[in-house]
Amino acid sequence: MTPDQPKGESRIDPITAAVIQGALDNIAIEMGHKLMRMSYSSIIRESEDFGTALTDAEGSQLCECRMSTPLQSGPIPGYIRHLLKTMKERGDVIRPGDVIMHNDPYGGASHGPDVAFCVPVFHDDELVGFSATTAHHLDIGALSPGSCGIVDAVDTYAEGLQFKAVKVYDQGRRVDPVWYILEANLRAPHLVVGDMEAQIKAARIGADRYLELIGTWGLDKLRAAHADLMDYSERLMRDAIRALPDGDYGAVGHIDGYLDDPDPARKDMPLAVTLRIRGDSMVVDLTGTAPQIPDKPVNMPFEGTVDCAVWLTLRSILLDSVICGNIPQNEGLTRPITIVAPKGCLANPEFPAPVIARFCPGNQLADTLMKALAQVVPTKVSAGIGNLRIASFSGFKDGRHWVHMEILEGSYGGRAGLDGMDAVDTLYANTRNNPIEDIEMHLPLRVNRYELREGAVPAGRWRGGIGSVREFAFLNDGGFSIEGDGHKYRPWGYDGGHDGRTASITLVSDNQVAKDLVSKVSYLKARPGDRLICLGPCGGGYGNPLERDPEAVLHDVREGYFGPDTALGDYGVVVNETGVDLAATRAERLSRQ
Known part of the structure; x- marks a missing residue:
C-alpha cells in the first residue's frame, strides 16, 4: 500500500485484477505443459515433479503452475531472492538474454537435485520479473547413482554439484564450459541435460508470455493487480485464523531416522510443533525438534522445505479450495504466519550439514502440524x-x-x-x-x-x-x-x-x-x-x-480389502453370504458399549 493510499482502498478494480491473475495463471500452466512435453525423464514427464512460476523483480510470486508439486513451485521465490543476493555480492550484472541456474540448498532451493533455471524479464530496459522453472533431476553427480536414496552424505559437498546463481546463457550466448562440466559429471547426461534444456525453453516461453501481458495491460496495472491480490489473500488467511480459538496447541511426531545405526541420536527423532494463535496471526514454533545430524542428510532446509511444508498445510486446511474456491497463491497467504525453528535443529540446520534426504522428514513435519491443528479444527484434518x-x-x-x-x-x-x-x-x-x-x-x-x-x-x-x-x-x-x-x-x-x-x-x-x-x-x-x-x-x-456404516463395511469386504472376520472384529458387523445381518450387527455393537 502506498503512503498516500487510504486504508482499504483498492489500487485497481477487482474484476480487472482477477482477469489479470487468470492470465498469469495460464502462463504458468502453459509453461508446465510445455516442460512436461519436452522432458526426457519420467520423473518430470509422468510424475510431474517440477515447478513453474513468474515472480516480480524482487522474487515475489505472481503465479504458479497448479499441477506442479508444492515442493517445487513453493520455493521459487526463495531461489530468486538468493540468486539476486548472490549475484549482487559478487558484482555480477543481470542482463537481457541471461539464463541463470541455481540449486543452493542453503540459498532457497529445497535440495540440490531441484535445479532452477531463471530467465530475467526486461521491459523498456528495466528488470521487471523472472520466469522460472524447477525440476527434480535424476542424477546430480553425487557419491552414488541417482539423486535420491543418498542417505549417507557427510555434508552438502557429498550431495552432488552445487550451482549458486551460475549463468548458463550470457546475453543470449550459451556458456559452453558450464555445459561441458555438466555433461562430464552427470551419470545420465542424455536425460538430465535434455531435461535442463526443456526447463530453459519453458522458462523462455513464460518470459515471452509475460511481456505480451505487459503489452496488453501495462506494467502499472499488472503491479496493482498483484498488490491487491496479495492483500486479498492475506485477508482470507487472517479471517480464517481469526475464526480459530486463541491458545497454544502442541503435537509431537517422530521419524525413523537410521534404525540400524547404533547411535541413538541418529534414530527415533522427534518433530515438535506448537501453534500459538492470537487474533488474526499465528506462530508455528518448532522448538523441541531434534538437533540436526551433522553427517546424515535428513536435515531440512528452513527455506525451501520447512516453510513450504508449514504454509501448504495451513493453506490447505484453513482455506480448503473445495469450500473457499480459487484463492490466489502468493505471499499474502504467508504474512499472518511466523515460523520459529531454533538454529541447529533438524528443521533449521546449519551449513554444511547435508540435506538431500529432506523429503520424508518434511512430509512428516507437515503431518505433525496437522496433528496439532486437529485440536482446533478436527473436522478439517x-x-x-x-x-x-x-x-x-x-x-x-x-x-x-x-x-x-x-x-x-x-x-x-x-x-x-x-x-x-x-x-x-x-x-x-x-x-x-x-x-x-x-x-x-x-x-x-x-x-x-x-x-x-x-x-x-x-x-x-x-x-x-x-x-x-x-x-x-x-x-x-x-x-x-x-x-x-x-x-x-x-x-x-x-x-x-x-x-x-x-x-x-x-x-x-x-x-x-x-x-x-x-x-x-x-x-x-x-x-x-x-x-x-x-x-x-x-x-x-x-x-x-x-460407528461405521455397515454397508460401507460390506463394500470393503466385497472389494477384498478384508474378510468377514475383520468386519466382525474391528467393526462389529456380521457379514454372511447374502450381506449384512443387521439384527446380529446391532446385538454385537450393543454388547461392546
Whole structure:
C-alpha cells in the first residue's frame, strides 16, 4: 500500500485484477505443459515433479503452475531472492538474454537435485520479473547413482554439484564450459541435460508470455493487480485464523531416522510443533525438534522445505479450495504466519550439514502440524498420513548409465465424512505415479505386482487409506537405494480410529533368500532376478469403528480389502453370504458399549 493510499482502498478494480491473475495463471500452466512435453525423464514427464512460476523483480510470486508439486513451485521465490543476493555480492550484472541456474540448498532451493533455471524479464530496459522453472533431476553427480536414496552424505559437498546463481546463457550466448562440466559429471547426461534444456525453453516461453501481458495491460496495472491480490489473500488467511480459538496447541511426531545405526541420536527423532494463535496471526514454533545430524542428510532446509511444508498445510486446511474456491497463491497467504525453528535443529540446520534426504522428514513435519491443528479444527484434518519413500534404480547398459526414480506412494488418513485416499502421494508431494508400461518400455526392470495391500485397512468410522504393494524385478545387473521413513512409527488414528500400518521393504535375491530392509538404504547392487518388494503405509482411521456404516463395511469386504472376520472384529458387523445381518450387527455393537 502506498503512503498516500487510504486504508482499504483498492489500487485497481477487482474484476480487472482477477482477469489479470487468470492470465498469469495460464502462463504458468502453459509453461508446465510445455516442460512436461519436452522432458526426457519420467520423473518430470509422468510424475510431474517440477515447478513453474513468474515472480516480480524482487522474487515475489505472481503465479504458479497448479499441477506442479508444492515442493517445487513453493520455493521459487526463495531461489530468486538468493540468486539476486548472490549475484549482487559478487558484482555480477543481470542482463537481457541471461539464463541463470541455481540449486543452493542453503540459498532457497529445497535440495540440490531441484535445479532452477531463471530467465530475467526486461521491459523498456528495466528488470521487471523472472520466469522460472524447477525440476527434480535424476542424477546430480553425487557419491552414488541417482539423486535420491543418498542417505549417507557427510555434508552438502557429498550431495552432488552445487550451482549458486551460475549463468548458463550470457546475453543470449550459451556458456559452453558450464555445459561441458555438466555433461562430464552427470551419470545420465542424455536425460538430465535434455531435461535442463526443456526447463530453459519453458522458462523462455513464460518470459515471452509475460511481456505480451505487459503489452496488453501495462506494467502499472499488472503491479496493482498483484498488490491487491496479495492483500486479498492475506485477508482470507487472517479471517480464517481469526475464526480459530486463541491458545497454544502442541503435537509431537517422530521419524525413523537410521534404525540400524547404533547411535541413538541418529534414530527415533522427534518433530515438535506448537501453534500459538492470537487474533488474526499465528506462530508455528518448532522448538523441541531434534538437533540436526551433522553427517546424515535428513536435515531440512528452513527455506525451501520447512516453510513450504508449514504454509501448504495451513493453506490447505484453513482455506480448503473445495469450500473457499480459487484463492490466489502468493505471499499474502504467508504474512499472518511466523515460523520459529531454533538454529541447529533438524528443521533449521546449519551449513554444511547435508540435506538431500529432506523429503520424508518434511512430509512428516507437515503431518505433525496437522496433528496439532486437529485440536482446533478436527473436522478439517485427516488422521495420520502414510509417508512416502523414494527408490532410485540405476545400472550401466550398452555403454551408458540408466537411472530411474520411483516415488512409492503413501496414503491419507480418514477424514470427517470421507475414507482416507488409497495409494496416493500425500501433503506437499502431489506427484503422479509412473505407469508400468513406461517403466518397462524404457528400463531393464519389470513390475511384477502393483496393487493395494490386503488385510491391512486401519479401522475407523472413516477408514484409513490403503497402501500399495509394488514389486520390481531386475532384468540386468544394476543397483538401488531407498530414501524413506515410516517403517517404525504408525500413522496416528484420530478420535477412536485405529492407528495406521507401517511400511516395509524386502529384497528377495535370485536364489529366493529374503532380507527385510530399513527405511533408508544406501546403494546396494542387484543381479538379474533380484526382486524388491515395497509395501506402502496405511493412513490412520478417523472416529470409532463401531460407528461405521455397515454397508460401507460390506463394500470393503466385497472389494477384498478384508474378510468377514475383520468386519466382525474391528467393526462389529456380521457379514454372511447374502450381506449384512443387521439384527446380529446391532446385538454385537450393543454388547461392546
